Amino acid sequence: MFASSCPAVRRRRALAAAGTAAVLAVTLAACGSSSDSPSMPGMDHGAKPSASSSASASSSMGDMPGMDHMADGNGLTDNKDGYRLTSKDTTLAAGRQAAYRFAVTGPDGKPVTAFALDQTKRMHFYAIRSDLTGFQHIHPTMAADGAWTTDLDTLAPGSWRLFASFTPDSGAGKGTAFVLSRTVTVPGAATKTPLPAAAKTVDVDGYTLTVKGDPMAGMEHPLTVTVTKNGKPVTDLQPYLGTYAHLTAFHEGDTAFAHLHPTTKVNGDHGGPELSFNAELPTSGNWRLFLQFQTGGRLHTAALTLNVS
CATH class of the missing domain: 1.20.5 (Single alpha-helices involved in coiled-coils or other helix-helix interfaces)
Structure with missing residues (x-):
C-alpha cells in the first residue's frame, strides 16, 4: 500500500x-x-544672478514641507502615459528675453487645465543648455484654456532643453508626477562651455556650500549640504516654496533630469546650517547640481559638478 x-x-x-x-x-x-523604467545670463555654469523671492526664477517640491512627489523617468521625452508636452515654438531668439508657449494634453488629446499644487505651484519649468549652462527655474502662468506661457531670461545660442514638471489633478493621471521636455534651438554661433571639474564646495553670494556624500548610480543615498558664511554656520535660511532648499540635477551628455528630494523639516526662518536630501541619480557620470536657497528675502543659486560612480 x-x-x-x-x-x-x-x-x-x-x-x-x-x-x-x-x-x-x-x-x-x-x-x-509597477515602474517605468557666461558673463551674459545663460552663459555661465551657474544660474542667473540672485533674485528676489517674488521673481519668476524659483523652485519645486511637494505638498508637505520638505517633501515632494517623485516623478518617474528622466524627463527626456515629451510624452508619457498618454500625457504630452506640446508647443509650436521650435526656435527662440538669442540675446533677449523670450516667451515660450506650451500646453499639456491628456490621454483624451485635450489640454489639461487641472493641476495639483506641488510646493505651492501648479507648474515648475526648467531651461538648460546642452552644455549644462544657463539654468533657469521658472513658474509659468496658465490661461483658462490650458495654454501656458513662460518668460525665459536671455538665452545664449545653442540647443536648449525645456522641462515641465507637473501633477494632474484630474483624469487618468491624477496624483502622478510627470516631467516632460522638448528642445528648442537658439540661432547663432554657439560656443560650448566646458563643464567645471567635480567639487564638493562652491561659493555663491558670500555663502559657502559644502556637499557630503557619494551617491552611486541607481541607488538612493543621503546627501548633506552645509551652508556657511565667513566660516560660520548659517542658521537663518528662510522657507522657500515650502522647504529650505531646492536641488535639481542634470546629467552631462544627455541633460537627463533628476530632482533630489529634501528631508530637512521646516521651522520658520531658522534653516541651516545642514540641509539633507535623498539623492537617487539613475546613471553614472557627471551631474551638474543647482541648489537654490533663500535668506533675507533674496534667492541664491549655487551650481557644482558631482561625479556619480
Whole structure:
C-alpha cells in the first residue's frame, strides 16, 4: 500500500510545487511592472544672478514641507502615459528675453487645465543648455484654456532643453508626477562651455556650500549640504516654496533630469546650517547640481559638478 501511494504523493507534490512557482512568477511580474523604467545670463555654469523671492526664477517640491512627489523617468521625452508636452515654438531668439508657449494634453488629446499644487505651484519649468549652462527655474502662468506661457531670461545660442514638471489633478493621471521636455534651438554661433571639474564646495553670494556624500548610480543615498558664511554656520535660511532648499540635477551628455528630494523639516526662518536630501541619480557620470536657497528675502543659486560612480 505504501509503495502504491508513492507515485500519487509525488504527483501531488509536483503539482503543488508547480502551482507555487506559477503564483511566485505572477507575483514577481506584477511587482516588476509597477515602474517605468557666461558673463551674459545663460552663459555661465551657474544660474542667473540672485533674485528676489517674488521673481519668476524659483523652485519645486511637494505638498508637505520638505517633501515632494517623485516623478518617474528622466524627463527626456515629451510624452508619457498618454500625457504630452506640446508647443509650436521650435526656435527662440538669442540675446533677449523670450516667451515660450506650451500646453499639456491628456490621454483624451485635450489640454489639461487641472493641476495639483506641488510646493505651492501648479507648474515648475526648467531651461538648460546642452552644455549644462544657463539654468533657469521658472513658474509659468496658465490661461483658462490650458495654454501656458513662460518668460525665459536671455538665452545664449545653442540647443536648449525645456522641462515641465507637473501633477494632474484630474483624469487618468491624477496624483502622478510627470516631467516632460522638448528642445528648442537658439540661432547663432554657439560656443560650448566646458563643464567645471567635480567639487564638493562652491561659493555663491558670500555663502559657502559644502556637499557630503557619494551617491552611486541607481541607488538612493543621503546627501548633506552645509551652508556657511565667513566660516560660520548659517542658521537663518528662510522657507522657500515650502522647504529650505531646492536641488535639481542634470546629467552631462544627455541633460537627463533628476530632482533630489529634501528631508530637512521646516521651522520658520531658522534653516541651516545642514540641509539633507535623498539623492537617487539613475546613471553614472557627471551631474551638474543647482541648489537654490533663500535668506533675507533674496534667492541664491549655487551650481557644482558631482561625479556619480
